[in-house]
Amino acid sequence: MCKKIQKGIEIKKPDFANTSQKNFLNQVNFWEKIYDKLGVEGLKKKPRNKKWTIDQRLNIVKRFLAGEPMIKISLENNLNPSQISFWTKKYLETGISDLELNKGRPIMKSKINNNNKSTKISNNSDSQDKSNSSLSVYEELKLLRKEIKLLKKENEALKKWKALVEIFDSNQPRQEKIKKIYNRVKADKNLRLTQVLKEFSIPISTFYYELKKEDFDKKNEEIISQMKLIFEENKARYGKRRIKAELNNRGYKIGLKKVRRLMEKFNLKAICSRRKYKSYKGTVGKIADNILNRNFVATKPNQKWTTNVTEFSAPFGKAYLSPILDMFNGEVIAWDLSISANNQQIRKMLQRAFSKHKNLEGLIFHSDQG
Numbered sequence: 253m254c255k256k257i258q259k260g261i262e263i264k265k266p267d268f269a270n271t272s273q274k275n276f277l278n279q280v281n282f283w284e285k286i287y288d289k290l291g292v293e294g295l296k297k298k299p300r301n302k303k304w305t306i307d308q309r310l311n312i313v314k315r316f317l318a319g320e321p322m323i324k325i326s327l328e329n330n331l332n333p334s335q336i337s338f339w340t341k342k343y344l345e346t347g348i349s350d351l352e353l354n355k356g357r358p359i360m361k362s363k364i365n366n367n368n369k370s371t372k373i374s375n376n377s378d379s380q381d382k383s384n385s386s387l388s389v390y391e392e393l394k395l396l397r398k399e400i401k402l403l404k405k406e407n408e409a410l411k412k413w414k415a416l417v418e419i420f421d422s423n424q425p426r427q428e429k430i431k432k433i434y435n436r437v438k439a440d441k442n443l444r445l446t447q448v449l450k451e452f453s454i455p456i457s458t459f460y461y462e463l464k465k466e467d468f469d470k471k472n473e474e475i476i477s478q479m480k481l482i483f484e485e486n487k488a489r490y491g492k493r494r495i496k497a498e499l500n501n502r503g504y505k506i507g508l509k510k511v512r513r514l515m516e517k518f519n520l521k522a523i524c525s526r527r528k529y530k531s532y533k534g535t536v537g538k539i540a541d542n543i544l545n546r547n548f549v550a551t552k553p554n555q556k557w558t559t560n561v562t563e564f565s566a567p568f569g570k571a572y573l574s575p576i577l578d579m580f581n582g583e584v585i586a587w588d589l590s591i592s593a594n595n596q597q598i599r600k601m602l603q604r605a606f607s608k609h610k611n612l613e614g615l616i617f618h619s620d621q622g
Contacts, residue, residue: 317400337393554612556579558619
């Protein structure tokens with residue numbers, strides 16, 4: 253029969269073949285391809301004792317799902333196409349776990365001779381054989397490929413919706429969001445504008461209003477370009493007041509609020525150096541007399557204490573340290589660390605010092621305020 257097909261002679265199904273003409277021709281064409289590739293040896297019935305490992309089965313299934321023809325895979329591996337379709341179906345239904353199952357019936361835990369159960373099992377197996385025989389191998393493969401195409405389409409649709417959600421949840425202005433959503437919908441024929449607007453709860457009137465609305469600052473393009481030029485010429489040192497004054501000198505009439513709004517919109521922020529900490533606030537409160545008069549020598553503990561506030565730079569900002577030192581031996585009596593120098597910090601430090609030392613008669617407490 254293989255030689256007749258190669259010569260172009262038409263083959264008819266014999267009477268003893270219990271199958272349709274189509275299935276018979278498919279089988280004969282398959283034999284002809286085996287004969288063409290492997291010769292007579294390929295048509296001989298081979299023992300079915302080869303054990304396929306899980307990696308080999310998975311590799312064959314992945315090759316078929318990638319679009320490689322089944323006949324090519326079966327010829328290269330000397331494998332029945334029905335076996336490939338069976339492995340593919342199991343892999344798509346339950347994953348890699350079913351590919352690890354060995355051939356043969358599972359081990360029974362207990363043998364029960366029950367006529368009713370045996371008849372039920374035989375009936376079920378007969379019905380399964382009939383249903384399996386009703387669908388040919390090629391029809392099953394067509395169904396599997398259709399399912400794969402549907403899954404790919406669903407995956408692509410999810411990616412498109414994910415991109416739309418990222419645009420909608422971004423911190424961009426509303427008009428820019430709507431323009432980007434419109435461009436996405438316009439580029440993709442599968443997306444419908446009404447469906448997208450419904451999902452994001454955007455009224456149609458609002459959508460078209462934002463889409464057609466012109467930028468409010470288009471008429472200020474010349475002023476904006478001059479502002480950027482002034483800002484760059486002065487190395488990002490000018491703030492809103494100096495930029496306003498420079499614009500007025502160049503003949504542009506503009507208010508301070510408008511300059512501030514445009515600078516915030518285009519992120520024109522002047523570089524300002526941080527102010528250094530100064531503990532001296534002027535004549536605030538009562539200044540005590542300078543009793544020590546730079547005589548810092550003490551003959552006994554708790555005779556002379558001194559304090560001051562020191563500023564430190566930290567990764568999180570500025571920190572302020574306020575300690576009390578005993579001038580007799582340099583001992584730190586108490587201290588407090590805070591992110592702001594205020595009266596509360598001084599109170600905490602004094603409470604810790606007074607709780608530690610009860611008898612402080614004759615103590616001189618010196619600071620920069622006397």
